[in-house]
Amino acid sequence: MRIAETSVRTRLTLWHVAALGIIVLAFSATVYFSVRSALLAQLDQQIAHDLGIVRQAAAAGAYELYETEEHGSISLFEVLGKAGVVYKTQAWSRAAVQNLDVSTRPEDGSWSSTLPTGDSYRIHAATVRTADDTFRVIVAEDERPVRRSLRSLALTLLLGFPGALALALVGGYLLAGKALSPINGIVSKAQEITADRLSERLPVDNPNDEFGKLAIVFNTTFSRLQDSFDRLKRFTADASHELRTPLTAIRSIGEVALQSSTDQACREVIGSMLEETDRLRALADNLLMLARADSGMAPLRRELVDAALLVHEAVEYMHALFEEKRQTLEMDLETGVYVEADRTALRQAIINLLDNATKYTAAGGFVLATVRSEKPAAMIIEISDTGPGIPEDHRDKIFDRFYRIDPGRSSETGGAGLGLSIARWAVEVNRGRLQFEPRPGGGSTFRITMPA
Numbered sequence: 001m002r003i004a005e006t007s008v009r010t011r012l013t014l015w016h017v018a019a020l021g022i023i024v025l026a027f028s029a030t031v032y033f034s035v036r037s038a039l040l041a042q043l044d045q046q047i048a049h050d051l052g053i054v055r056q057a058a059a060a061g062a063y064e065l066y067e068t069e070e071h072g073s074i075s076l077f078e079v080l081g082k083a084g085v086v087y088k089t090q091a092w093s094r095a096a097v098q099n100l101d102v103s104t105r106p107e108d109g110s111w112s113s114t115l116p117t118g119d120s121y122r123i124h125a126a127t128v129r130t131a132d133d134t135f136r137v138i139v140a141e142d143e144r145p146v147r148r149s150l151r152s153l154a155l156t157l158l159l160g161f162p163g164a165l166a167l168a169l170v171g172g173y174l175l176a177g178k179a180l181s182p183i184n185g186i187v188s189k190a191q192e193i194t195a196d197r198l199s200e201r202l203p204v205d206n207p208n209d210e211f212g213k214l215a216i217v218f219n220t221t222f223s224r225l226q227d228s229f230d231r232l233k234r235f236t237a238d239a240s241h242e243l244r245t246p247l248t249a250i251r252s253i254g255e256v257a258l259q260s261s262t263d264q265a266c267r268e269v270i271g272s273m274l275e276e277t278d279r280l281r282a283l284a285d286n287l288l289m290l291a292r293a294d295s296g297m298a299p300l301r302r303e304l305v306d307a308a309l310l311v312h313e314a315v316e317y318m319h320a321l322f323e324e325k326r327q328t329l330e331m332d333l334e335t336g337v338y339v340e341a342d343r344t345a346l347r348q349a350i351i352n353l354l355d356n357a358t359k360y361t362a363a364g365g366f367v368l369a370t371v372r373s374e375k376p377a378a379m380i381i382e383i384s385d386t387g388p389g390i391p392e393d394h395r396d397k398i399f400d401r402f403y404r405i406d407p408g409r410s411s412e413t414g415g416a417g418l419g420l421s422i423a424r425w426a427v428e429v430n431r432g433r434l435q436f437e438p439r440p441g442g443g444s445t446f447r448i449t450m451p452a
């Protein structure tokens with residue numbers, strides 16, 4: 001996985017760890033080298049001071065050198081004359097420094113020497129001239145304590161580095177999570193905002209930070225969208241409402257004309273016009289119902305509904321249509337099944353399903369309406385027919401508005417593609433579910449399931 005593909009939280013944490021790693025490394029190196037040079041400078045200062053004392057003693061003579069070794073704090077020094085060693089301390093004889101063979105280095109000054117055994121010394125050398133002789137004075141100091149201190153400092157810094165990185169990782173992850181937490185709130189709320197729930201708004205924890213500003217910008221957009229949606233819904237509701245009055249007027253004028261006309265051709269024309277007026281009126285009614293449903297303005301009243309009685313009523317209401325097509329409409333109604341729902345909406349759903357059953361089933365076909373209580377549902381209503389059924393690739397879409405499988409045939413039967421969307425709304429508003437299922441042996445079954 002590439003870094004660019006990981007979450008912002010992970011990326012922020014990694015950047016934080018990398019930056020802190022570089023800072024800790026630079027800081028450790030600075031601490032190590034400054035401590036090192038301070039310790040070495042201190043050592044040099046000490047040896048230079050000791051060299052001064054030994055030089056004075058060398059100029060004064062051997063006894064003075066002996067006194068310096070015995071009573072002073074300088075233990076490692078050697079004085080060379082022209083003929084060889086003039087004086088060397090006991091510690092010098094014992095220490096590994098004598099293996100360095102410092103006499104071979106002719107020049108004065110200071111240097112560090114390390115033996116293959118790991119023994120390491122800081123050495124200062126100077127030449128002392130008296131009236132009758134010339135001496136070379138060499139003072140040494142064991143460097144090992146300084147090196148040991150530096151080693152343990154380096155070890156501490158090295159061991160501390162992964163610890164610091166681990167702390168940076170945990171701390172960075174927690175901090176990034178805390179800083180990004182408003183985003184999670186915004187994301188989960190944004191997922192809830194749909195066309196039906198445009199009144200919801202994203203949470204704004206702090207209007208002055210980046211997330212707050214982003215949420216405010218989105219909220220303003222949602223407000224504008226909601227405004228447009230509301231206007232559109234109001235327009236549909238108003239338009240369909242306004243259409244109903246002139247349509248009713250056309251219908252009554254047409255009926256009067258039909259009664260008074262004696263011309264057969266004219267009567268047929270008026271008859272067709274009246275049929276189209278009825279379809280237009282039904283369409284306007286359906287549109288008004290959907291517009292009210294969308295804006296949540298449809299009046300709903302929950303009451304205890306006797307399912308068998310409700311289906312019986314709907315069947316009675318539609319009976320004439322079935323008779324007209326010589327279709328058999330049978331009922332299998334379990335009594336004593338009650339459900340809490342809006343009676344009018346549920347009745348509308350059943351009527352729409354029965355209407356489709358008679359419309360799409362051929363003359364002489366068979367339609368069955370059943371009511372039963374079946375756990376875990378409280379109630380199931382099914383309308384089955386022996387019609388053509390619904391091809392698989394249309395099953396998801398038949399509940400969409402204005403969706404018709406065969407627009408040509410549907411307009412013959414008078415449908416505009418709103419019947420099932422209204423039925424689905426009417427069932428869902430009562431917390432139920434409307435589903436299609438192919439009927440065994442051909443045809444369709446539409447099932448309304450009401451939860452317990």
Ligand code: ADP
Pocket residue numbers: 356357360361385387388389390398399403404405406410414415416417418419420421444
């Ligand atoms: P319409 O007003 O055109 O009937 P619907 O929303 O009620 O619209 O139905 C959508 C489409 O589903 C219809 O065009 C029709 O093709 C199909 N359909 C609905 N009910 C049935 C049924 N019982 N049998 C076969 N096809 C159906």
